[in-house]
Amino acid sequence: MSTLIIATKNAGKANDFKLLLEPKGFEIKTLLDYPEIPEVEETGYTFEENARLKAETISALLKAPVLADDSGIMIDALDGQPGVFSARFAGEPKSDAANNAKVLAMLGELEGGSRQAHFHCTLVLAHPDKESLVVEGKVTGEIAQFPKGDNGFGYDPLFFYPELNKTFGELTDQEKNTFSHRSEALKQLDNLIDDWFN
Numbered sequence: 372m373s374t375l376i377i378a379t380k381n382a383g384k385a386n387d388f389k390l391l392l393e394p395k396g397f398e399i400k401t402l403l404d405y406p407e408i409p410e411v412e413e414t415g416y417t418f419e420e421n422a423r424l425k426a427e428t429i430s431a432l433l434k435a436p437v438l439a440d441d442s443g444i445m446i447d448a449l450d451g452q453p454g455v456f457s458a459r460f461a462g463e464p465k466s467d468a469a470n471n472a473k474v475l476a477m478l479g480e481l482e483g484g485s486r487q488a489h490f491h492c493t494l495v496l497a498h499p500d501k502e503s504l505v506v507e508g509k510v511t512g513e514i515a516q517f518p519k520g521d522n523g524f525g526y527d528p529l530f531f532y533p534e535l536n537k538t539f540g541e542l543t544d545q546e547k548n549t550f551s552h553r554s555e556a557l558k559q560l561d562n563l564i565d566d567w568f569n
């Protein structure tokens with residue numbers, strides 16, 4: 372069985388990756404299993420730059436293949452904000468509740484059709500002596516008028532997905548991992564990963 376380290380400290384993402392990759396025979400570890408690894412600063416201005424920083428830094432440190440995810444939510448009415456700054460939108464320390472409240476306050480009374488948004492995910496798979504692989508995925512929806520659902524993490528309770536008539540916070544794990552930006556990106560990776568590993 373191949374071990375794959377995910378360069379994340381986000382327990383919600385870690386859970387998504389476990390559900391998505393363990394059935395494919397990967398043993399998943401995350402930075403929560405390596406508390407001694409220092410924080411990698413996300414100094415990039417694109418998802419790819421930040422995902423590369425996380426994957427390539429940790430891969431060089433651990434001398435092992437490492438996958439990183441940089442993701443966020445882009446809201447049309449806010450010209451694509453919070454985008455790369457999604458995790459820190461309401462400032463530090465990062466808080467999902469404060470980020471969600473800030474988004475709702477900025478959108479105010481805008482009606483459904485004007486609340487379009489999408490989740491974006493860029494994945495970078497790095498190896499100490501190979502070129503990194505880069506893939507991405509997205510999913511489109513709307514920002515709900517108020518948070519709904521206790522599943523998932525981050526902006527999930529605000530992200531209304533019209534196809535299922537539910538927010539991502541109301542989806543089962545299986546539904547989220549069928550429709551999410553993360554699963555979309557992983558599908559792209561799936562086509563490439565076997566050759567890359569061998």
Ligand SMILES: O=c1nc[nH]c2c1ncn2[C@H]1C[C@H](O)[C@@H](COP(=O)(O)OP(=O)(O)OP(=O)(O)O)O1
Pocket residue numbers: 378379380381384413440441442443444457458459470490523524525526527539551553
């Ligand atoms: O499926 C998702 N469902 C809800 N929210 C999500 C999702 N995917 C990304 N997001 C939000 C969470 C965070 O506000 C930002 C990611 O920021 P991002 O820097 O990539 O992750 P992070 O700092 O939480 O963990 P880490 O860098 O250790 O992987 O977008």
Ligand SMILES: [Mg+2]
Pocket residue numbers: 413458
């Ligand atoms: Mg981060």
